[in-house]
Amino acid sequence: MKRYCVIMAGGIGSRFWPLSKNNYPKQFLDILGTGKSFIRATYERFLPLVPSENFIVVTNAAYKDLVLQQIPEIKETNVLCEPMRRNTAPCIAYAVYHILSQCPEASIAVTPADHLVTNEREFQRIIGRGLDFVEQHRDALMTIGIKPSRPETGYGYIEVNDKQNDAIVPVASFKEKPDLENAKKFLAAGNFFWNSGIFLWSTDAIMSAFRQYLPDLVHLFDEGKNMFGTAQEQAFINNQFERCENISIDYGVMERSKSRYTVAADFGWSDIGTWGSLYTHAAHDEDRNAVSGHAVVVETANSVVNIEYGYEAIVQGLDHCLVALRDHSLLVCRLDDEQQIKQWVEKL
Amino acid sequence: MKRYCVIMAGGIGSRFWPLSKNNYPKQFLDILGTGKSFIRATYERFLPLVPSENFIVVTNAAYKDLVLQQIPEIKETNVLCEPMRRNTAPCIAYAVYHILSQCPEASIAVTPADHLVTNEREFQRIIGRGLDFVEQHRDALMTIGIKPSRPETGYGYIEVNDKQNDAIVPVASFKEKPDLENAKKFLAAGNFFWNSGIFLWSTDAIMSAFRQYLPDLVHLFDEGKNMFGTAQEQAFINNQFERCENISIDYGVMERSKSRYTVAADFGWSDIGTWGSLYTHAAHDEDRNAVSGHAVVVETANSVVNIEYGYEAIVQGLDHCLVALRDHSLLVCRLDDEQQIKQWVEKL
Numbered sequence: 001m002k003r004y005c006v007i008m009a010g011g012i013g014s015r016f017w018p019l020s021k022n023n024y025p026k027q028f029l030d031i032l033g034t035g036k037s038f039i040r041a042t043y044e045r046f047l048p049l050v051p052s053e054n055f056i057v058v059t060n061a062a063y064k065d066l067v068l069q070q071i072p073e074i075k076e077t078n079v080l081c082e083p084m085r086r087n088t089a090p091c092i093a094y095a096v097y098h099i100l101s102q103c104p105e106a107s108i109a110v111t112p113a114d115h116l117v118t119n120e121r122e123f124q125r126i127i128g129r130g131l132d133f134v135e136q137h138r139d140a141l142m143t144i145g146i147k148p149s150r151p152e153t154g155y156g157y158i159e160v161n162d163k164q165n166d167a168i169v170p171v172a173s174f175k176e177k178p179d180l181e182n183a184k185k186f187l188a189a190g191n192f193f194w195n196s197g198i199f200l201w202s203t204d205a206i207m208s209a210f211r212q213y214l215p216d217l218v219h220l221f222d223e224g225k226n227m228f229g230t231a232q233e234q235a236f237i238n239n240q241f242e243r244c245e246n247i248s249i250d251y252g253v254m255e256r257s258k259s260r261y262t263v264a265a266d267f268g269w270s271d272i273g274t275w276g277s278l279y280t281h282a283a284h285d286e287d288r289n290a291v292s293g294h295a296v297v298v299e300t301a302n303s304v305v306n307i308e309y310g311y312e313a314i315v316q317g318l319d320h321c322l323v324a325l326r327d328h329s330l331l332v333c334r335l336d337d338e339q340q341i342k343q344w345v346e347k348l
Numbered sequence: 349m350k351r352y353c354v355i356m357a358g359g360i361g362s363r364f365w366p367l368s369k370n371n372y373p374k375q376f377l378d379i380l381g382t383g384k385s386f387i388r389a390t391y392e393r394f395l396p397l398v399p400s401e402n403f404i405v406v407t408n409a410a411y412k413d414l415v416l417q418q419i420p421e422i423k424e425t426n427v428l429c430e431p432m433r434r435n436t437a438p439c440i441a442y443a444v445y446h447i448l449s450q451c452p453e454a455s456i457a458v459t460p461a462d463h464l465v466t467n468e469r470e471f472q473r474i475i476g477r478g479l480d481f482v483e484q485h486r487d488a489l490m491t492i493g494i495k496p497s498r499p500e501t502g503y504g505y506i507e508v509n510d511k512q513n514d515a516i517v518p519v520a521s522f523k524e525k526p527d528l529e530n531a532k533k534f535l536a537a538g539n540f541f542w543n544s545g546i547f548l549w550s551t552d553a554i555m556s557a558f559r560q561y562l563p564d565l566v567h568l569f570d571e572g573k574n575m576f577g578t579a580q581e582q583a584f585i586n587n588q589f590e591r592c593e594n595i596s597i598d599y600g601v602m603e604r605s606k607s608r609y610t611v612a613a614d615f616g617w618s619d620i621g622t623w624g625s626l627y628t629h630a631a632h633d634e635d636r637n638a639v640s641g642h643a644v645v646v647e648t649a650n651s652v653v654n655i656e657y658g659y660e661a662i663v664q665g666l667d668h669c670l671v672a673l674r675d676h677s678l679l680v681c682r683l684d685d686e687q688q689i690k691q692w693v694e695k696l
Contacts, residue, residue: 017662296696299685310676314365314692317682321665328658330673332680334665337647344662348644 003131004106005050006095009039009059009067009113010082015274015338017345018329019306027113028066031272031306032282033292038114038272040070045117046109048124049131054106056080056098057113058091083238089214089252090244092199094237096206097221101229107135108206110199110249116281118268126265130200133168133261141209142168142200143254145193145262146269151183154273156195156250158262163191171260174250193264197271199249205259213256217244275322275338279304293325304335351479352454353398354443357387357407357415357461358430363622363686365693366677367654375461376414379620379654380630381640386462386620388418393468394457397476402454404428404446405461406439431586437562437600438592440547442585444554445569449577455483456554458547458597464629466616474613478548481516481609489557490516490548491602493541493610494617499531502621504543504598506610511539519608522598541612545619547597553607561604568592623670623686627652641673652683 012025020026027039034041043055055074057067061081068079080094092110099106109127117123126144134140145158157175174195178186186192201209210218220243224236245252254260270277282290282304291297293307298316307313308326315323322338324331331341360373368374375387382389391403400421407415409429416427428442440458447454457475465471474492482488493506505523522543526534534540558566568591572584593600602608618625630638630652639645641655646664655661656674663671670686672679679689 294696296692298681298688298692307678311678312676312696313678313680314689314696315678315680316685316688316692317669318680323678323680325673325678328660330655330659330661330663330671330678332661332663332666332671333646337664340646340664341662344644344646344664347646348642348660348662 001051001054002103002106003050004054004056004099004103004108005046006092006099006108006110007039007042007046007055007057007113008088008091008110009057009063010085010091011112011114012085014342014345016278017341018326018331019308019324021327021329023062024066024327025063025114026272028063028070031278032116037070038116039067041117042111042113042115043071043073045120045123046111046127049128050109053078054103056095058082058095059113060085081234081237083241085246086241086244087246088197088249089247090217090241092206092249093210093214093217093221093244094241096203096210097225097228098233100203100207104203107131107200107202110201112197112271114272115196115198116268116270116272118281120267122265122267123269126263126267127198127200130168130263134200134202134205137259137261138202138204139208139259140201140261141205141254141257141259142261142263143171144196144198144200145264146196147264147266148187148192148194151180151187152194153177153180153183155271157186157192158195159186160191160193160262160264163264165264168261168263171254171262174255193262194269195250196265196269199254206253209253209257214245214247214252217252220244275304275324275341276335279335302335349399349402350451350454351398352402352404352447352451352456353394354440354447354456354458355387355390355394355403355405355461356436356439356458357405357411358433358439359460359462360433362690362693364626365672365689366674366679367656367672369675369677371410372414372675373411373462374620376411376418379626380464385418386464387415389465390459390461390463391419391421393465393471394459394475396472397479398457401426402451404443406430406443407461408433429582429585431589433594434589434592435594436545436597437565437595438589440554440597441558441562441565441569441592442589444551444558445573445576446581448551448555452551455479455548455550458549460545460619462620463544464616464618464620468615470613470615471617474611474615475546475548478516478611482548482550482553485607485609486550486552487556487607488549488609489553489602489605489607490609490611491519492544492546492548493612494544495612495614496535496540496542499528499535500542501525501528501531503619505531505534505540506543507534508539508541508610508612511612513612516609516611519602519610522603541610542617543598544613544617547602554601557601557605562593562595562600565592565600623652623672624683627683650683 058080159172227236287301291305295313300318303321306324507520575584635649639653643661648666654672
């Protein structure tokens with residue numbers, strides 16, 4: 001099997017403070033109480049498509065043990081450790097060079113580690129078909145689009161010329177996160193899809209794109225080409241990685257490419273990037289609260305109460321609020337204001 | 349010196365959950381951030397009036413070590429341990445019998461361990477004068493009244509016939525906690541004072557009252573009369589104390605006595621019996637929040653935020669609320685509803 005899955009798991013998830021902290025980011029948490037962390041669920045979701053030995057996890061060196069704890073099936077050498085964060089383009093280049101050392105004709109699915117998918121069967125159908133496509137079209141860079149269900153301003157969008165369902169079609173353009181007015185227009189138009197951050201391509205397609213659009217990155221990695229897949233790989237990366245440009249794969253490659261494709265999928269996807277999206281996807285009590293942990297919740301509605309095991313809480317008299325307690329840190333705020341969490345944490 | 353001070357420190361203070369829990373009640377906490385626990389402040393407040401060796405603390409056996417930690421000046425044998433709670437009359441009888449074994453002609457000040465006094469000099473003047481009075485009037489039972497500053501419904505009241513300031517006068521009657529309408533009348537009338545729960549009397553006066561109004565209690569304690577002040581005292585109490593009637597000194601003695609006196613004092617007293625009173629007496633920030641601990645408080649007003657050392661918190665978007673975090677327990681509620689804390693804790 002020449003299919004690989006690259007799980008990008010280097011994020012620190014500061015938007016979920018205090019649940020997700022630097023020492024234990026979101027991808028390693030079971031925020032929704034499904035019994036599995038996001039990264040574990042991601043692995044299992046791709047497992048019918050990709051042999052277990054072909055999973056590559058790219059993460060921060062600090063999280064290597066967490067990855068191996070949660071996916072003990074993968075080899076330690078398949079956990080690639082970034083010495084620092086350099087955005088998705090260098091992360092993906094690192095994984096691609098590593099895969100090239102093992103399988104020059106691979107087809108690769110690249111996925112974030114911390115998204116929710118509720119319809120795994122449809123997911124596997126879409127991704128399987130996409131992998132077939134990029135194996136037949138060895139210049140194609142494919143990104144998975146999600147049919148929008150609301151005028152979301154928190155996601156980037158993919159525009160296509162043709163809104164034909166279920167077909168793999170060329171991308172017309174990528175759109176940055178829109179304001180509400182434009183998000184409503186995108187939703188109404190029907191030919192705009194959320195950008196899921198899941199990519200499919202062959203080694204040929206992605207290496208050709210890297211050479212064309214990010215030649216400096218290729219130059220940096222080519223210096224150690226023969227070290228990938230060997231005992232020297234980590235030392236080379238530790239020396240070289242800092243010099244990589246901090247650039248996303250979307251901005252560095254996808255927006256510039258001429259041979260990019262997408263499909264409008266509908267497999268119950270969310271990036272669970274905010275407490276609000278957690279609230280949306282969690283189970284609710286009769287007062288529309290999403291409560292987890294040992295908590296008595298009284299005269300409270302439309303709120304998230306998330307109490308770590310080992311703590312107890314009484315919450316009364318709140319509406320549209322968030323109460324999260326974990327690891328000696330407490331957050332109480334209005335759900336509507338959660339985009340400010342990062343700045344409050346900095347203040348703290 | 350024949351003056352003694354009895355500090356009653358057996359309470360469990362469930363109204364201050366989670367700060368005050370069974371294993372660490374309010375009297376041992378520095379809730380106001382003054383640098384001293386309530387019991388330590390009580391000891392220091394009486395120290396100019398009573399020799400250090402004449403302090404008696406009555407507490408639960410479980411709190412003996414906490415008492416000795418916070419008042420290392422007192423002898424272990426002066427910490428009297430109740431095997432269970434039996435209200436203030438048995439507590440005081442226990443202390444009085446213990447004192448009688450050392451000093452039959454003592455005069456005694458009895459005080460709760462967990463009150464706030466801001467004007468200690470005036471306090472010492474009032475108590476000193478009261479002790480002089482009960483030493484001259486060896487049948488007098490004296491209780492300290494507090495000039496009311498608001499129509500408080502959380503305190504009992506002492507009625508006098510004469511509202512002459514600063515004089516020690518007979519008590520006309522004791523009034524239970526009034527409703528707001530009556531509290532307003534009491535305040536307007538000028539001859540009603542808050543009952544502070546601080547008592548002054550000679551051994552003669554209190555023993556005579558016990559004999560007259562609580563003869564069963566006297567009978568119980570008389571059985572072990574010769575054991576007080578000896579190595580047998582604790583075993584005797586452990587056997588006998590459970591049989592004591594659960595009755596307050598107010599109801600059992602003061603309301604029935606004919607020779608009771610009071611003085612209307614004004615020394616900045618509060619029983620800090622509620623989060624609301626803590627809020628009143630604590631320092632406030634510009635948004636009228638009382639904040640203690642490592643907390644970032646944003647867009648929040650008129651609230652108490654009390655975060656234990658070792659925790660950190662972000663609190664946003666609240667008004668008239670209470671956020672308290674201690675010992676793995678969190679309380680978030682409206683300040684106005686704090687009288688329900690006890691029932692929420694039971695639910696938890």
